[in-house]
Amino acid sequence: MKPKSVAVVGAAETTKMGKIPDVSVLGLHADAALNAMKDAGLKPSDIDGVATAGVSPVELAHYLGITPTYADGTRVGGCSFMLHVRHAAAAINAGLCKTVLITHGESGRSRVGAGGFGRNATSLMGQFEMPYGVTSPPTMFTIPVLRYMKTYGVTEEDLAMVAVVQREWAALNPRSSFKDPITVDDVLNSPMIAWPFRMLMCCLVTDGGGALILTSADRAKDFPNKPVFVLGTGESVETPMVSQMEDFNTSKAFRVSGKKAFEEAGIKHADVDHLMIYDAFAHLPLYGLEDLGFVKPGEAKDFVRERNTAIGGKLPMNTNGGGLSYMHSGMYGMYALMESVRQMRGTAAAQVDGAKISVCQGVGGMFAAAGTVIFGNEA
Amino acid sequence: MARMLPEPTPETRHFWEGCKDGELRLQRCTECTHSYFPPRAFCPKCGSRDVEVYAASGKGFLYSYVINHRPRPDMGTEPHSIAVVELDEGPRMMTNIVGCPQTPEALQLDMKVQVKFEKQTDDISLPLFEPAKG
Numbered sequence: 001m002k003p004k005s006v007a008v009v010g011a012a013e014t015t016k017m018g019k020i021p022d023v024s025v026l027g028l029h030a031d032a033a034l035n036a037m038k039d040a041g042l043k044p045s046d047i048d049g050v051a052t053a054g055v056s057p058v059e060l061a062h063y064l065g066i067t068p069t070y071a072d073g074t075r076v077g078g079c080s081f082m083l084h085v086r087h088a089a090a091a092i093n094a095g096l097c098k099t100v101l102i103t104h105g106e107s108g109r110s111r112v113g114a115g116g117f118g119r120n121a122t123s124l125m126g127q128f129e130m131p132y133g134v135t136s137p138p139t140m141f142t143i144p145v146l147r148y149m150k151t152y153g154v155t156e157e158d159l160a161m162v163a164v165v166q167r168e169w170a171a172l173n174p175r176s177s178f179k180d181p182i183t184v185d186d187v188l189n190s191p192m193i194a195w196p197f198r199m200l201m202c203c204l205v206t207d208g209g210g211a212l213i214l215t216s217a218d219r220a221k222d223f224p225n226k227p228v229f230v231l232g233t234g235e236s237v238e239t240p241m242v243s244q245m246e247d248f249n250t251s252k253a254f255r256v257s258g259k260k261a262f263e264e265a266g267i268k269h270a271d272v273d274h275l276m277i278y279d280a281f282a283h284l285p286l287y288g289l290e291d292l293g294f295v296k297p298g299e300a301k302d303f304v305r306e307r308n309t310a311i312g313g314k315l316p317m318n319t320n321g322g323g324l325s326y327m328h329s330g331m332y333g334m335y336a337l338m339e340s341v342r343q344m345r346g347t348a349a350a351q352v353d354g355a356k357i358s359v360c361q362g363v364g365g366m367f368a369a370a371g372t373v374i375f376g377n378e379a
Numbered sequence: 380m381a382r383m384l385p386e387p388t389p390e391t392r393h394f395w396e397g398c399k400d401g402e403l404r405l406q407r408c409t410e411c412t413h414s415y416f417p418p419r420a421f422c423p424k425c426g427s428r429d430v431e432v433y434a435a436s437g438k439g440f441l442y443s444y445v446i447n448h449r450p451r452p453d454m455g456t457e458p459h460s461i462a463v464v465e466l467d468e469g470p471r472m473m474t475n476i477v478g479c480p481q482t483p484e485a486l487q488l489d490m491k492v493q494v495k496f497e498k499q500t501d502d503i504s505l506p507l508f509e510p511a512k513g
Contacts, residue, residue: 119383127385127395128417129473131505133454133461135383139447143463143473147443150488194461195446195483241417243463243473248443 003265004379006089007220007227010040010213011341014105017175017327020207024113026055026063028105028209033064036101036211041224047213049097051088052104053080053331060103070097076237077364078278078331081212082371085337086233088214098215105209106329112207129241137280138194138202140366144248145283146196151249152298154286156196158305160187162282163200163324165310170321172311172350177204178325201282203323203332210334212341217379226377228344231357232265234258234372242366251363253370254291258361261372262293265357269294273355274343275315276336278363279322285309288361289317292372311350319343319350333362337373344377382453384503391418393432398504403494405435405468416470437494438511439466444488446481457481464492464508478509 012035014020014028023031029052037043049070050057057071070091074083081104088100107114119135120126134140148154164184170176182200190199220227234257239245246252262269269292277288286300294315295303303309309317320326320339327335340358342348356378362371387395394417397404407414408422409429421428444462447454460476477495479485491511496504 121383121386122388124417126383127387127391130383131385132473132475133382133447133451133459134473138449139445139461142445143461144443146445146488192448192458194448195458197445241473243471244417248463 001089001093001233001264003231004229005217006092006214006230007217008212008341009215009220009223009225009227010036010042011338012036012039012211013338014209017208018177018206019109021110021112025105025107026059026113028107029055029060029103030063032105032209032211033101033103036213039225040213042213047099047101049088049091049100051084051100051102054106070100076369078333079362079364079369079371080331081333081337082362082373083235085230085373086235086371089230089233092214092216100214101211103211104331104334106331107207108205108329109207125241129243138197140242141281142194142197143242144245147248154301156188157184158301159201159282160184161305162285163187165304166318166322166324168311169319169350170325173321173326174349176321176326177206197281203280203328206327206329208327208329210338212337226345228341229376230373231376232261232374234260237369238367240365240368245367250297251287251291251367251370253367254288257370257372258292261374265374267357272357272359274352274358275317276340276360277317278332278336278361279318279324280328280332284363285317292361316352319348319352336360336362340375344375384499390420394418395503398496398506401496403435403437403506404432405470406430406432414468414470416472435466435468439464439492441476441486441488441490441492442471444486460486475507477507
């Protein structure tokens with residue numbers, strides 16, 4: 001895509017966040033969508049493109065009373081929304097539609113209208129992973145990390161430090177689920193989930209949602225909020241089975257997606273003021289920092305320990321507190337996008353002064369997929 | 380509550396029949412010689428349909444793992460390993476390491492392991508791995 005040809009003109013999370021026992025999954029999508037439309041000064045009749053994951057774009061469009069000429073139901077896990085942004089930008093540029101609504105809603109904690117987890121014993125995962133007890137993120141996403149730790153000399157303390165730094169950011173965010181400071185010892189003394197992962201190295205399970213509205217850059221100036229331009233995007237997928245990752249020390253999907261986005265945006269790493277890396281577990285920001293090229297392989301642990309990603313550091317990362325401390329409903333990617341947009345608007349709770357470029361990296365499944373969106377706030 | 384068991388498909392049946400017969404069966408491409416897993420009717424490296432099933436050595440090393448501590452009634456009452464083994468023939472596969480304490484001290488990365496088939500039903504035996512003997 002051409003950089004800055006498409007902009008975010010509406011962005012909002014659900015009215016409530018965390019524990020929302022009185023709203024269903026579909027209701028969370030709608031709540032976020034209505035908030036984003038209000039933010040953009042639009043009505044459902046102004047929307048002609050829809051994209052979502054979790055519910056189908058058919059359910060979403062009909063529920064909200066939208067008659068779209070563009071519908072995207074890409075569902076590759078928590079980074080689906082990054083891919084939706086990418087596809088929407090292409091669709092707007094191609095003239096398929098003018099104004100795209102992207103929604104997310106999930107009742108991860110309360111499980112209201114959430115349906116069950118399907119298990120297909122004939123799938124490749126069902127045959128070759130699930131029989132060994134691999135059925136949920138804590139026993140899937142965690143599988144590669146001991147190899148990564150051995151290769152680069154990463155310690156449990158290094159993993160714990162990721163959670164400690166993110167909690168510092170969360171303390172600045174009134175909507176964070178957890179705000180109290182934690183130490184490396186607190187993390188290492190929290191209950192064992194799946195060696196080497198302790199509870200405080202794993203994400204929250206909460207309820208919430210968010211929605212984005214995109215349109216062409218030439219229309220963006222007519223909206224009430226400062227437009228946030230899409231500079232570049234990337235996506236890729238690798239494997240549905242974590243055991244079949246090409247290399248446990250690095251995510252191929254991260255590398256391919258990130259490279260594409262940086263090339264499209266035409267920026268250098270030194271240009272980046274703010275970074276979001278989907279943190280379902282504490283090792284993901286380490287993989288992300290390396291696979292996106294911010295540091296060399298094996299250097300992420302030192303980069304975090306030396307507080308480069310912390311408050312006052314040169315690369316503020318996961319400034320909302322992340323999936324580890326802010327919120328994580330299941331498909332966290334939308335919340336990472338929301339924080340990037342807030343930082344570019346200058347409205348974040350932990351605002352990075354003068355930030356002009358934000359990189360937002362999502363992961364889907366267990367290193368199965370990746371999506372990257374690079375935002376900027378200068379036309 | 381029993382552990383979830385695989386339901387073979389036409390493309391994977393040879394693997395599960397092999398496990399039942401005490402043989403770890405992989406596939407390789409007769410054109411480019413690439414060995415691969417999980418089973419499929421073509422080579423994932425070059426796309427050739429000329430592939431063959433062969434009996435692997437059942438030997439490999441421990442590539443990575445976790446020790447699950449969350450309650451899993453289907454997996455027994457104690458913490459248990461969920462591991463990826465790299466086979467001597469090249470492919471990696473998910474498994475459990477058995478026959479040793481389920482501790483970080485006993486489960487050392489790169490340790491040699493060998494397959495041990497564990498019968499679940501008349502149709503399904505799972506390929507688990509234990510520390511290599513001798």
